[in-house]
Amino acid sequence: MKAVRLHGAGDLRVEAVPAPGAPVPGWVRLTVTAAGICGSDLHNYRTGQWITRAPSIAGHELAGVVAALGDGVEGFVVGDTVVADSRVWCGECPACRTGRRHLCERLGFVGEACDGGFAEEIVLPARLLLPLAPFIDPAVAAMAEPLAVALHAVRRLAPRHGEPVLVVGCGPIGGLAALVLARDHDGPILLADRNAARAVRVAEVTGGSVTALDADALRAALGGRLPGAAVEATGSPAALDALIGAVAGGARVALVGIYHGRLALDPNLLVEREIDLVGCHAFTDELTEAVARLPQLAGDLARLIDRQIGLDAVPDAYARLLKGEAQGLKTIIRPGGVPA
Numbered sequence: 537m538k539a540v541r542l543h544g545a546g547d548l549r550v551e552a553v554p555a556p557g558a559p560v561p562g563w564v565r566l567t568v569t570a571a572g573i574c575g576s577d578l579h580n581y582r583t584g585q586w587i588t589r590a591p592s593i594a595g596h597e598l599a600g601v602v603a604a605l606g607d608g609v610e611g612f613v614v615g616d617t618v619v620a621d622s623r624v625w626c627g628e629c630p631a632c633r634t635g636r637r638h639l640c641e642r643l644g645f646v647g648e649a650c651d652g653g654f655a656e657e658i659v660l661p662a663r664l665l666l667p668l669a670p671f672i673d674p675a676v677a678a679m680a681e682p683l684a685v686a687l688h689a690v691r692r693l694a695p696r697h698g699e700p701v702l703v704v705g706c707g708p709i710g711g712l713a714a715l716v717l718a719r720d721h722d723g724p725i726l727l728a729d730r731n732a733a734r735a736v737r738v739a740e741v742t743g744g745s746v747t748a749l750d751a752d753a754l755r756a757a758l759g760g761r762l763p764g765a766a767v768e769a770t771g772s773p774a775a776l777d778a779l780i781g782a783v784a785g786g787a788r789v790a791l792v793g794i795y796h797g798r799l800a801l802d803p804n805l806l807v808e809r810e811i812d813l814v815g816c817h818a819f820t821d822e823l824t825e826a827v828a829r830l831p832q833l834a835g836d837l838a839r840l841i842d843r844q845i846g847l848d849a850v851p852d853a854y855a856r857l858l859k860g861e862a863q864g865l866k867t868i869i870r871p872g873g874v875p876a
Contacts, residue, residue, distance in 0.1 A: 538871070539655035540850045541591040545584030548594070548851050556659040559606035564662050566600030566618065570674035571653035571869045572682065573597075573850070575707060575771070576645075578858055579794045586648050595869070596622035596646040598653030599668065599677035609662045617672070619680045621664040621823055624649040638688075638818040654850060656871045666827050675844055675868040676830060676837045679712070682866070683826040683833070685792065686712035688819035690720065693790040695765040700724040700758050702766040704749055704779050706731065706738040709792050710769030711840055711865040715833065718742040726757060733863040741836050749775065751782045763787065771795045785809045792816040840865040844874050 537555040542548055559565045577594050580586045602616040612618070625632050625640040632640050646652045646660065668677055686709055695701050701721060703714045706729040717725050718741075725744035729735040735746045747753050754762055762784040768776050771793030777800070779789060791813055805811065830837070842864030845853055853867050 537656040538847050539593045540847055542594050543591045550848055556657050559604055559659050561607040562662055563606040563659050565604040565659045567603045568598055568600045568653045568658055568871045570678040571595040571598040572678045573867045576794050593651035593655050594647045595652035595654035597678050597681040599674045617668045617670045618665040619668050619677050620660055622646050622681050638820055672830050676834045678868055679837050680826045682708045683712050684819040684823040685709055686716050687822040689713050689790045689792040689816040690716045692814050692816045693765055695721050698723045700763040702726045702763040704728045704768050704775055705770035706735045708865045711738045713767045714738050714742045714744050731860055737864055741839050749778050754782055769793045773797050773799050780805055788812045790814045790816050842867050844868045844870050846874055847871050
């Protein structure tokens with residue numbers, strides 16, 4: 537079968553590899569119908585930070601159809617449509633035993649701990665699969681995992697009734713966080729991104745307002761106020777530094793970006809202005825909710841897709857995305873071919 541494998545930092549190849557055999561007990565073989573390219577995929581390609589086995593098939597945001605079941609698998613039949621949980625947890629550490637699998641001491645991810653979805657087929661533990669209504673477009677279904685990340689970030693941020701929220705970075709997670717806020721929050725949504733076309737796309741879908749990441753611009757947009765809550769989804773230390781100077785005293789900032797480089801931050805700014813930095817990693821139980829909300833969000837999610845591509849186009853897509861050229865949020869890979 538055809539697959540996209542990461543051999544090392546900067547070394548991504550489209551290759552013919554053996555197809556998965558019969559799944560072992562407790563595992564399921566899937567025909568991959570769609571998979572999304574995540575910012576963490578790009579980060580791993582650039583830095584090699586999470587390469588624990590190589591070569592490995594990348595891709596942790598995926599939807600598929602059940603092709604075969606290992607012994608002991610219950611709750612699924614061949615032909616079922618599913619989405620995959622990206623987290624590979626141990627189930628034994630204190631975090632796992634208290635239901636915080638996203639903080640597992642030995643946490644890995646599909647596409648790193650085991651082969652991922654940038655391939656025609658994949659085998660995964662049945663415990664990672666969630667059933668999906670068959671009428672959901674696979675490209676939309678592949679966005680369930682990043683939608684869960686966005687839901688978790690907004691829950692961690694917990695914006696107060698009516699308060700303005702600034703989203704910095706209109707990539708996949710920032711844009712989806714803006715979508716969640718548009719549906720669940722009753723205050724103004726402000727959007728800041730260096731990619732003007734992408735910010736406008738998110739604003740059109742969410743009803744948010746595009747602004748500069750600048751205190752004067754924010755005050756102008758909010759009648760003299762500064763936002764009391766923000767989502768930082770760029771992974772840029774410079775953007776975070778600017779953001780801290782552009783929020784109100786007592787503000788909360790949810791950090792959900794994957795950072796390149798270290799912060800040069802004066803902690804007195806946090807102390808004297810009582811600014812809370814809230815880390816947001818993956819998700820807890822939000823994937824179930826994300827899947828349940830796909831039917832009502834399907835139209836908006838489809839509008840946020842940048843393009844759909846085949847497996848052969850993945851290396852070029854990585855290069856384009858690293859240059860910041862996307863006008864939408866998500867590039868979706870269709871291993872079986874791009875629909876007409």
